[in-house]
Amino acid sequence: MIDPVLLRDAPDLVTRSQVARGHSPETVEAALVADRERRAAITAFEELRAAQNAFGKDVAKAPKDEKAALVAEAKGLADRVKQAQAAVAVAEEAADAAFAKIENIIIDGVPAGGEADFVEIRRVGEVPTFDFAPRDHLELGELLGAIDMERGAKVSGARFYFLKGIGARLEIALMNLALNSALEAGFIPLITPTLVRPEIMRGTGFLGEHSDEVYHLPDDDLYLTGTSEVALAGYHKDEILDLADGPLRYAGWSTCYRREAGSHGKDTRGIIRVHQFNKLEMFVYTTPEEAEKEHERLLGWQEEMLGKLGLTYRVIDVAAGDLGSSAARKFDIEAWIPTQDAYRELTSTSNCTTYQSRRLDIRHRPDGGRTQPVATLNGTLATTRWIVALLETHQRADGSVWVPEPLRPYLGGLEVLEPIA
Incomplete structure (x- = not known):
């Protein structure tokens, strides 16, 4: 695959390469969108997981009479973490499919055409x-x-x-x-x-x-x-x-x-x-x-x-x-x-x-x-x-x-x- 940083920083370069190869410029935009959605999904998952870890420490320190309610709340948080993790897998699969349509960036001087x-x-x-x-x-x-x-x-x-x-x-x-x-x-x-x-x-x-x-x-x-x-x-x-x-x-x-x-x-x-x-x-x-x-x-x-x-x-x-x-x-x-x-x-x-x-x-x-x-x-x-x-x-x-x-x-x-x- 191409360097994701290159795609983010120089999308015009990637687009020119794709067009020279005879591909639609829309493949680049689709990859940019998929990349943003993947990074957003990863960020959301990591934030929830960090909250889950912090909450787990609070549960461990809580008095007995409060623990039952906190454990139930922790279970709900765990379910949200699982959902976020599944969303990351879906976003990564979509990003991989989008990136697969971006072929290697041609070197300057390569003739365009077929x-x-x-x-x-x-x-x-x-x-x-x-x-x-x-x-x-x-x-x-x-x-x-x-x-x-x-x-x-x-x-x-x-x-x-x-x-x-x-x-x-x-x-x-x-x-x-x-x-x-x-x-x-x-x-x-x-x-x-x-x-x-x-x-x-x-x-x-x-x-x-x-x-x-x-x-x-x-x-x-x-x-x-x-x-x-x-x-x-x-x-x-x-x-x-x-x-x-x-x-x-x-x-x-x-x-x-x-x-x-x-x-x-x-x-x-x-x-x-x-x-x-x-x-x-x-x-x-x-x-x-x-x-x-x-x-x-x-x-x-x-x-x-x-x-x-x-x-x-x-x-x-x-x-x-x-x-x-x-x-x-x-x-x-x-x-x-x-x-x-x-x-x-x-x-x-x-x-x-x-x-x-x-x-x-x-x-x-x-x-x-x-x-x-x-x-x-x-x-x-x-x-x-x-x-x-x-x-x-x-x-x-x-x-x-x-x-x-x-x-x-x-x-x-x-x-x-x-x-x-």
Whole structure:
């Protein structure tokens, strides 16, 4: 959630952020009203409870002949305290619901608007050209014996697949290259749970408007994560972190699950938009003052990975209306996909400022003073979808695929992926 003090002191700032995201300014007024009513209910309860405590002392000191009447009066006061306590619970629930509609305050410079209103920051690399008709990633994957969509659908349904043979090896190689890159940058590797409790999913902001993307196991009341960001954010829930020596950086390797609700008919061919995939996610806890610089570092590590793989890409500053509720700013990197004649998202990195840490109660103690919420950031360093860009970018006329040199040590030295007989 956002800082309640910020809402009270700078409602115009919060309103501008909500409007830039495409939300009604009335959400801010509703949150202000709910916040006032919650504080009033708490004050009324605390005053009654203080009166009850003082009255209890008077009863204890009263003469015997007066005690019966005073005890009856105390019972009435106790009933009023219970009612006030119940009113606090109702007011807090209403305030929580109102605050849940206020998304993270966007950072200055984030473009307003929706999905199409991003700002392109830069393009890197030459768009590949071919002197033959290029094949798409699925045709290449089938020639290489690397991707089997038909059996994936037979076993699990639409948008599932098998990575087979060199396809399986390629994904593991890609993830290992990314992991080594993360280790060189000082990240601590974690293999994370993929089932989490509701309070962790809610705390990271994934049970808001896009909760229909999330798989839920009602019998266990657990959620399948669509990114290890969720588990990594929950890793330090209810803790006070020591950031005196700099940010805490984790690299989470996990399988991810997404329902892809609302994507019917989109990217139905191949492995661009699927229900299950693997991902290596960078996650950082740092001070709010350092967060924007750390965001640039995450973006730099992502670009370094794409450079190692010889991919052509562009970096975009995502518009406010296309941000998740937790992100105050997000940069996407989109790689060129030759057969689509377009850039498609391969990775993103988000600065969530203190939005998640406030929900999950993760703090630090700057200079030994009072505790304050930390900032959290995340960014993908490798995922299954990267195979799409790799195969299509580095394909050759005979259906073979050139292997970028940094990836070769993780494939036993293979320089070319050859079609199977």
